Amino acid sequence: MSLDAATVRRIARLSRIRIDDSQTLQMQAELNGILAMIETLSEVDVTGVQPLAGGADMALSLRPDVVTDGGQAEAVLSNAPDRDGPFYAVPKVVE
Amino acid sequence: MFDLTLSQARDALRARTLSSRELTAAYLGAIDALNPEINAYITVTHDAALASADAADAVLATGEAGPMTGIPIAVKDLFCTKGVLTTAGSRILGNFIPPYESTVTANLLRDGAVFLGKANLDEFAMGSSNMTSAYGAVVNPWTRRGDNRPLVPGGSSGGSAAAVAARLALGATATDTGGSIRQPAAFCGITGIKPTYGRCSRWGVVAFASSLDQAGPVARTVQDCAIMLGSMAGFDPKDGTSADIAVPDFAAACARGVKGLRIGVPREYRLDGLSPEIDALWQQGLAWLRDAGATIVDVSLPHTKYGLAAYYIVAPAEASSNLARYDGVRFGLRADGHDLTELYEATRAEGFGAEVKRRIMIGTYVLSAGYYDAYYLRAQKVRALILRDFTEAFEHVDALLTPTAPSAAFGQGEKMDDPVTMYLNDVFTVPVNMAGLPGLSVPAGLDAQGLPLGLQVIGRKFDEETLFAVGAVLERSAGFTTLPTKRAGA
Numbered sequence: 001m002s003l004d005a006a007t008v009r010r011i012a013r014l015s016r017i018r019i020d021d022s023q024t025l026q027m028q029a030e031l032n033g034i035l036a037m038i039e040t041l042s043e044v045d046v047t048g049v050q051p052l053a054g055g056a057d058m059a060l061s062l063r064p065d066v067v068t069d070g071g072q073a074e075a076v077l078s079n080a081p082d083r084d085g086p087f088y089a090v091p092k093v094v095e
Numbered sequence: 096m097f098d099l100t101l102s103q104a105r106d107a108l109r110a111r112t113l114s115s116r117e118l119t120a121a122y123l124g125a126i127d128a129l130n131p132e133i134n135a136y137i138t139v140t141h142d143a144a145l146a147s148a149d150a151a152d153a154v155l156a157t158g159e160a161g162p163m164t165g166i167p168i169a170v171k172d173l174f175c176t177k178g179v180l181t182t183a184g185s186r187i188l189g190n191f192i193p194p195y196e197s198t199v200t201a202n203l204l205r206d207g208a209v210f211l212g213k214a215n216l217d218e219f220a221m222g223s224s225n226m227t228s229a230y231g232a233v234v235n236p237w238t239r240r241g242d243n244r245p246l247v248p249g250g251s252s253g254g255s256a257a258a259v260a261a262r263l264a265l266g267a268t269a270t271d272t273g274g275s276i277r278q279p280a281a282f283c284g285i286t287g288i289k290p291t292y293g294r295c296s297r298w299g300v301v302a303f304a305s306s307l308d309q310a311g312p313v314a315r316t317v318q319d320c321a322i323m324l325g326s327m328a329g330f331d332p333k334d335g336t337s338a339d340i341a342v343p344d345f346a347a348a349c350a351r352g353v354k355g356l357r358i359g360v361p362r363e364y365r366l367d368g369l370s371p372e373i374d375a376l377w378q379q380g381l382a383w384l385r386d387a388g389a390t391i392v393d394v395s396l397p398h399t400k401y402g403l404a405a406y407y408i409v410a411p412a413e414a415s416s417n418l419a420r421y422d423g424v425r426f427g428l429r430a431d432g433h434d435l436t437e438l439y440e441a442t443r444a445e446g447f448g449a450e451v452k453r454r455i456m457i458g459t460y461v462l463s464a465g466y467y468d469a470y471y472l473r474a475q476k477v478r479a480l481i482l483r484d485f486t487e488a489f490e491h492v493d494a495l496l497t498p499t500a501p502s503a504a505f506g507q508g509e510k511m512d513d514p515v516t517m518y519l520n521d522v523f524t525v526p527v528n529m530a531g532l533p534g535l536s537v538p539a540g541l542d543a544q545g546l547p548l549g550l551q552v553i554g555r556k557f558d559e560e561t562l563f564a565v566g567a568v569l570e571r572s573a574g575f576t577t578l579p580t581k582r583a584g585a
Binding site for chain 2 (some may be wrong): 040
């Protein structure tokens with residue numbers, strides 16, 4: 001299947017990436033090229049196959065539910081583009 | 096001094112015939128001279144490197160040296176390094192100074208390694224040419240015979256591989272999600288190993304596709320890779336997918352030989368249109384192993400041809416989720432917007448390059464309502480079939496031998512017409528990541544234009560030792576001593 005321009009714009013919005021009209025056209029062609037390659041998977045008979053999600057194919061380990069780190073507000077905020085005291089700052093979201 | 100391998104440098108340091116300061120200063124000088132042309136490093140940490148070298152010399156004087164004490168290496172700029180700029184090759188992390196150290200780099204520091212700086216890479220490790228880095232392309236130290244046009248070093252660990260090949264580091268950390276250690280190692284005429292998924296901790300490594308990403312070393316020899324991997328690997332409670340399995344003596348495994356081993360040749364890797372040179376090198380590699388006492392066995396991996404397609408669903412899906420964190424709020428670039436949504440959209444439009452945007456959008460699409468089952472779930476099932484192929488093959492053989500990449504290094508600007516042409520570079524490496532297996536690339540010969548070609552050894556889970564054993568035999572048999580034109584000490 002092939003993506004139309006409206007779908008490309010919708011995916012961009014879901015991805016929170018702003019694209020303009022000329023980028024939409026180019027992106028549409030590139031994404032459709034990739035999807036055409038991906039479509040070959042429809043040939044594979046996957047009846048009864050359990051999906052493999054992880055790379056390890058093994059049980060993940062659990063660790064004790066205890067606090068091992070914390071109290072590092074300054075380190076956490078050290079890369080903040082904008083801050084207000086011990087908080088991240090963003091444009092107003094509530095009127 | 097630049098002729099010393101990591102292993103030889105280690106011996107010289109321990110014998111005190113060479114100091115880490117001399118070695119480190121020589122490498123820093125070589126970087127200053129050659130990096131403007133090769134662009135293998137994004138950041139060079141001169142002062143910190145010399146301070147580490149002095150500390151290493153003090154340790155060496157006590158005779159208590161660790162496995163990497165005093166060895167100057169490069170760190171792929173995907174590993175978070177405390178207090179040192181970590182960009183992931185992206186504009187969006189152009190000002191990111193991690194307040195913590197990745198587990199892999201912490202392990203190397205524990206063992207005494209000296210970090211020269213941060214190596215260039217494709218943006219967020221997404222690419223096979225290093226052309227997608229926001230910090231400029233890396234130039235392969237090799238050139239075609241009689242042709243000075245710049246070639247790509249491969250990717251995504253192109254800076255790491257170019258630094259080692261040009262002798263701007265004794266080794267380098269790298270990561271491999273679909274071939275990003277093995278393909279650049281092959282393109283630059285050096286050795287690289289992607290260990291088993293879970294062997295090295297992913298903690299503090301900027302995430303691309305979490306079920307595929309794995310750290311490993313690139314270095315000049317099989318033995319050097321074994322030494323470095325021994326230091327990098329190990330269980331880490333901070334990574335839930337890290338394997339609680341003892342790290343064996345990888346370096347000792349290099350001397351095992353291949354007598355009695357059964358080496359599989361997957362017939363599906365003989366692609367239509369495979370270059371006759373690469374096919375000939377593959378046959379030569381099999382002959383070397385046969386001469387050294389191995390038995391060669393034909394095997395079948397029937398789902399090989401679907402590896403790339405499944406990969407280009409799974410990897411972008413995971414990337415779209417992992418890269419959601421770059422929102423301009425907590426760290427990294429922020430572009431202005433009137434409200435929060437505009438801030439997100441402007442930040443990500445400005446901060447991400449074209450390939451990263453494509454992959455985020457593909458990933459978002461295959462995970463979106465109505466398409467999840469058709470794409471993502473189906474790809475996960477095909478992934479299970481790919482793993483089953485390997486599992487069945489390993490009932491009959493101890494390791495597989497294949498070419499690493501379908502071509503030698505190509506020119507900057509080539510294969511850029513459409514994304515899928517570039518993706519085909521990874522056709523031989525991607526299935527290994529899908530199955531979580533270890534893969535090693537060894538330089539085995541030159542093509543007609545004088546460029547290096549690599550062979551890939553694939554092994555069972557957590558059996559890197561067999562890879563090192565097979566790799567060492569290939570290395571000895573190939574006697575690959577040709578050096579690139581651009582290099583320190585030339």
